[in-house]
Amino acid sequence: MTDTDRAERLRSERTPYVLATVVRAERPTSAKTGDRALVLPDGTMEGFVGGHCAESAVRDQALTLLRSGESTLLRITPAEDSAPLEGLVTVSNPCLSGGTLDVFLEAVIPPALVDVYGDGPVARAITEVGRAAGFAMRPADTDAPPSPDAAAVVVATHGRDEETVLRAALDAGVGYVGLIASRKRGAAVTSALEGGERVHTPAGLDIGARTAPEIALSVLAEILSLRPRPAHGAGPAPSTGAEAGRCH
Template sequence: MTDRGSSAEQRLRATGTAYVRATVVRAQPPTSALPGDSAVVLADGTIDGFVGGQCASGSVRVAALTALRDREPMLLRILPDSSSPFPDVPGAHLVVNPCLSGGAIEVFLEPQLPAPAVRVVGGSPIARAVRQIAPLVGLELADEDGGRAATAVVIATHGGDEAATIRAAVADGAGYVGLVASQRRGAAVLAETGLTETELTRVHSPAGLAIGARSAPEIALAIVGEIVRELRTGGLDVPAGEPAPVRQAVDPVCGMTVVVGADTPRLSVGDEEFFFCGPGCRDRYAAKVGA
């Protein structure tokens, strides 16, 4: 059993990058993959790790991009032909890859999306309490000076140019912006922002659920609770970055869909360029066309 994707996953999580964890859960000889072999697949189709030979990896690459797009896990069954005596699993996504050198594998594809990140602006007791409570419910803290995109921004400065801070948070794409202020002062600050009515729907002032909070920890709890409510029921999304455009092509020999990348086997015939799941298909096509 291997864990080849662990170091890569640590780097991806640290940068808030979406990816797919691919793990071989069943393998039938003579496939080169073993149960427990794993890899990570990025949004551009790059694979880091091992989940089988080039043909099997190609099938994993294509299916992983679908799982990442849909944000849903997938059990992928890769068979050398449709009559392969590999026990069926209801609900699995089946791919027949005629280029496999025999055997069959099942790979579990699990999208790993960035955890919601909260940027807390200010050094007040409420701000410090939000920073303490947020990680307890799975929220990550984003640097106040930028870096990773924040799902939510909490402004607990109790003064300063709060209107400018709100505008910047909205412009950066935060789906939740919470202003710690009284209802009267908050209304005055929002009037200074110049935001549209649509943009103002993302701004919560006073920030936090109405739980009768009085102390700084209670107010912080109300704010974190409001962020969680928006994530679970309010449609607040976690920015995962725009996926890079991915080019796909159909192997003219075996009919498999392949992701075109720097390492994709290819062949130029006249003015056309063809892409293949592996060197075997490329060589067969080259022999066919006399290239």
């Protein structure tokens, strides 16, 4: 199986990985320009980007990038006093016998998966707008459990099987659980649920949304505002709790 085939399979399985590509090799090194490897979340490396020491440096940096979702250029060099350059991470590695490797590390993170329950205008709009925004959207029937790696579950079933779906999402530990409902009805539904305080209802940021596409935009904006961020970019999450234009 080629690197390309393997990468395609990982994407189809929604497995994050880092593609490491040698873009410059200063002899003597065992790697050559164009050599590539895939680094998986468990530290497994498939491919070749140099000997043991180079491989170790690539693995360590790749695992850091999988947590941040960023990409970078890694320089592995025996020099101890290399001048820092913007956009370049330099690792001093005495294992290299006088050579230097520049390796581009591209983090490939699957898009956040959002399960949407319901088949009305709001549910359809959330799915359509979400796809346009780069989310992986999964329309779901109320008898289907949340996806194992769902980042968010949005319930827009207009009163049908809401508690069942919400309970399953809460039990599964889904990061964002939203209910499309008025504030009054949403409070009544969630009050009967253990952990119901975790449900965002009315779902969405308060942007004065009234139409189905506007409600979809507000819900997806709320999901984005609450997604985990790297520590260096963390900040307070915006306030939430819109009720304008919600479906009763």
